[in-house]
Every structure is written in C-alpha cells, then in structure tokens.
Amino acid sequence: MKFYSTNNKNLRINFEEAVFNSLPQDKGLYMPEYVPKLDPFFIKNIQNYSFQEIAFTIAKSFLQDDIPEQDLKKIINESVNFDAPVKFLSADTAVLELFHGPSYAFKDFGARFMSRIMGYFSKENDALLDVLVATSGDTGGAVALGFLGIAGTRVTILYPKGKVSKVQEEQLTTNGQNIRALEVEGTFDDCQALVKQAFNDPELQQKLRLTSANSINIARLIPQTFYYFWAYAQAKSQGIHEVVFTVPSGNFGNIGAGLLAYKMGLPVKHFVAGTNVNDTVPRFLTSGNYEPKSSTQTLSNAMDVGDPSNWVRILDLFDKNLDELKSIVTAYSYSDEQTKQAMDELYEKFNYIACPHTAIAYVASQDYKKDFPGEYASIFLSTAHACKFPDAIDEAVFSKIELPADAKNDQKKEKLATNLEVDYASFKSYLLS
Numbered sequence: 483m484k485f486y487s488t489n490n491k492n493l494r495i496n497f498e499e500a501v502f503n504s505l506p507q508d509k510g511l512y513m514p515e516y517v518p519k520l521d522p523f524f525i526k527n528i529q530n531y532s533f534q535e536i537a538f539t540i541a542k543s544f545l546q547d548d549i550p551e552q553d554l555k556k557i558i559n560e561s562v563n564f565d566a567p568v569k570f571l572s573a574d575t576a577v578l579e580l581f582h583g584p585s586y587a588f589k590d591f592g593a594r595f596m597s598r599i600m601g602y603f604s605k606e607n608d609a610l611l612d613v614l615v616a617t618s619g620d621t622g623g624a625v626a627l628g629f630l631g632i633a634g635t636r637v638t639i640l641y642p643k644g645k646v647s648k649v650q651e652e653q654l655t656t657n658g659q660n661i662r663a664l665e666v667e668g669t670f671d672d673c674q675a676l677v678k679q680a681f682n683d684p685e686l687q688q689k690l691r692l693t694s695a696n697s698i699n700i701a702r703l704i705p706q707t708f709y710y711f712w713a714y715a716q717a718k719s720q721g722i723h724e725v726v727f728t729v730p731s732g733n734f735g736n737i738g739a740g741l742l743a744y745k746m747g748l749p750v751k752h753f754v755a756g757t758n759v760n761d762t763v764p765r766f767l768t769s770g771n772y773e774p775k776s777s778t779q780t781l782s783n784a785m786d787v788g789d790p791s792n793w794v795r796i797l798d799l800f801d802k803n804l805d806e807l808k809s810i811v812t813a814y815s816y817s818d819e820q821t822k823q824a825m826d827e828l829y830e831k832f833n834y835i836a837c838p839h840t841a842i843a844y845v846a847s848q849d850y851k852k853d854f855p856g857e858y859a860s861i862f863l864s865t866a867h868a869c870k871f872p873d874a875i876d877e878a879v880f881s882k883i884e885l886p887a888d889a890k891n892d893q894k895k896e897k898l899a900t901n902l903e904v905d906y907a908s909f910k911s912y913l914l915s
C-alpha cells in the first residue's frame with residue numbers, strides 16, 4: 483500500500499518512507515491511499531480470535547506488500563504483548579483499559595509498534611537511527627520503553643525539569659542502554675523548540691540519521707486501531723452487539739484510529755470525544771468553524787492541546803463531509819472541577835480509581851447516554867494508569883493505588899539524566915559528541 487499527504491493526494495510514497503519522514507514536506511499528514519475493508523466474515527466471528535491474531539489481520543491489510551508475513555507476525559507478537567481488557571462496571575458501562583503496557587499508557591501501542599517497524603527497516607542500514615522526542619510526560623515514557631534495546635537505534639528524550647510526575651520521570655530516566663534523558667531547565671514548549679531546531683539544522687541532518695517519534699507518525703496510528711477491534715470482540719463474546727466508544731482526546735490520534743477502524747468495517751454505533759477545556763473540536767462540531775487557540779493547562783495535561791494535530795486526518799477520512807462526521811462523532815468538554823467530580827464518582831460508585839483523562843471519558847460517556855439513551859454498551863477508554871498523575875488525584879484516594887510491579891522496581895534504580903539549559907548550541911554539541 484502507498485501513502486499520500488493530506489495536502490497532496492497525488493503523492494504516493496511507500497510505508498518505509500512515510501515512517502521515517504513522519505511528516506510530509508508539505509506539512510500535511512500521511513494517510514493510506516485507501517482504507518482496507520476487513521472481511522465481513524472475520525468481523526462476524528471476531529470473538530473467536532486472540533488480540534494478536536486480530537492485530538495481525540489488521541496490520542496485514544495495510545502492510546502485506548511492504549513486510550513479509552512472518553516478519554510482520556513477529557513485529558505484532560512483540561508489540562502486542564500485553565492485554566487491553568474490557569471491564570464492565572455496570573450492565574451497560576465498561577472501561578477499556580489501555581494501560582497494561584510498559585509505560586502504563588495507551589501510547590505504548592503506538593510506540594512499541596513504531597519502534598519495531600523502524601528497527602525492522604533499519605537492519606540493512608549501518609547508520610545509527612537517532613530518535614529525538616520532546617515530552618510533557620506520557621509520550622517520552624512510551625517511546626523510551628518502546629525503543630529500549632532495539633538494535634541500531636538511539637533515543638534522546640527532552641523533558642521539562644520538575645514538570646513530569648515521579649512515575650513518569652522514572653520511566654524516562656532509569657533505562658540506560660540506548661535511551662538518554664535530558665532534563666531541560668525550561669518548559670515543554672522549550673523542549674519542543676529545541677527538537678524542532680535540531681530537525682531543521684542542515685549540519686545535524688547531514689551527520690546524523692534523525693527521526694522523530696511524534697504522535698502523527700503513521701506507524702503509531704495503525705496499531706491504535708487494534709484495540710478497538712479487540713474491545714468489540716470482547717463485548718461480542720458477552721453477547722453485546724452495539725457499542726459506543728468514548729475517547730479522551732487531545733491530539734485526536736486515538737479517536738482518529740477508532741474512526742479508521744470504523745471505516746475498515748468495525749461495527750460501532752457512535753464515537754464520543756471527551757476533552758478538557760481545550761475544546762477546539764467540540765466547538766468545531768457545533769459551529770462548523772475550526773478555530774484553534776493556544777492551550778490551557780488542566781488536570782488532564784496529556785490533553786492540553788489547542789490545535790489537535792491529527793484533526794486533519796479525521797477530516798480527510800471523511801472527505802471533509804461534516805454531516806457524515808457529525809452523524810458518527812459527538813464531543814463534550816469538561817472543566818477541572820467536573821473532572822474531579824467524575825474521578826470521585828468513579829471511586830464512590832464503582833471503587834474505580836481513574837486518571838483525570840479516563841475520568842473525562844467516563845463522564846462524557848454518561849452524558850452521551852443521557853442525551854441519546856438506547857440499548858447499547860458504553861465503552862470508555864482508560865488511557866493511563868492513575869499512578870502517573872498524583873497531582874490530579876485526591877491524596878487519600880491516591881494512597882490506595884496499588885503501584886504496578888515495574889513502577890516499584892523503577893523506584894530502586896538510579897536516575898540517569900543529563901541537565902540541559904535551554905540553549906541550542908549545548909543541545910547540538912550533546913547530539914554530536
């Protein structure tokens with residue numbers, strides 16, 4: 483399969499190029515030249531397949547011309563090596579837990595698959611692949627743990643000092659091997675600006691084989707479709723046929739993958755996007771005007787995005803047909819106060835401790851149910867383990883969280899981070915040394 487740019491539909495490049503470029507020169511986003519339709523017989527019987535079998539079937543529908551079957555199977559088995567269980571909280575409300583991977587966030591699905599794809603295509607090439615990533619928390623951990631130990635790659639992560647949580651920092655700084663952490667004396671925006679400048683530096687481009695691992699990479703989008711099919715399979719095995727997915731959204735990559743799954747033939751009744759006060763998409767769906775704004779800091783900080791980078795992909799998927807898009811997606815936005823109430827409600831009603839992003843998905847799923855009642859199961863996506871967000875969660879509740887074993891282990895490891903001032907010359911000499 484070939485890929486085009488949302489800004490140039492005549493472009494046709496292969497998967498390998500799209501993965502390493504990440505962004506087309508014209509600043510659009512890569513999209514598959516067509517949406518592969520899965521065999522209706524497969525979907526009808528999907529409850530008889532394992533998560534890995536489902537993931538392989540999907541990946542093959544995109545990549546059968548680019549990666550031989552046995553190699554693709556190996557990539558899938560290594561990247562989809564943890565579960566994404568659907569847990570029912572009540573008869574009609576369930577949570578799809580996407581935090582059972584190495585960094586306890588859904589970004590593990592994209593990052594693990596992408597790292598193995600990059601490793602696979604790098605084998606014959608001698609130059610070390612230098613992955614640069616700026617993170618406000620979750621992306622860096624997923625990328626670090628995704629690339630950890632992948633031969634031929636080296637990852638440099640920039641994170642703002644004092645602005646990521648303890649568990650997040652441990653995931654960034656306790657790896658060693660091919661992972662390097664830079665603790666930047668500045669903000670996330672400073673980190674992003676340094677990385678951007680490096681990508682635009684002709685000398686670095688010539689001396690290093692640089693690539694970015696950001697969320698718009700097509701190799702992160704494809705694996706995020708896997709768990710929508712797997713969630714549907716789990717619901718179906720419980721006798722449920724109609725599902726509504728609610729997705730906590732920031733850059734809209736996660737829900738974008740869900741909509742791609744829908745276009746591939748996954749039977750979904752509706753998608754609900756939950757955002758914090760960064761409500762560019764909810765406003766767009768109401769007014770039809772896309773008016774991005776600068777982001778506002780909230781409790782659900784992985785969704786503090788004022789101009790969602792994956793939104794053009796969703797528009798492309800729907801040929802900019804706003805009526806069709808609105809017939810399948812509804813969006814709600816919530817304040818921090820409402821987010822806290824939702825966390826409290828989950829805990830009090832179901833004894834469920836959720837991160838603030840997950841809580842927004844929960845309350846959006848309940849509001850949609852009130853607005854559009856019916857005989858369907860509401861499945862809301864839990865995008866991260868609550869232990870990553872201590873500042874957002876009530877202290878007494880947070881103290882009840884059982885830390886995953888790896889997080890306990892990380893606490894015992896030595897912190898390996900290099901301090902960096904917000905100074906491009908120092909960053910550059912670090913990369914070249």
Ligand SMILES: *Cc1c(COP(=O)(O)O)cnc(C)c1O
Binds near residue numbers: 620621732784785839
């Ligand atoms: C990244 C992230 C999100 C937002 O996902 P998008 O694909 O950017 O919409 C939501 N929750 C958590 C915990 C995240 O890390």
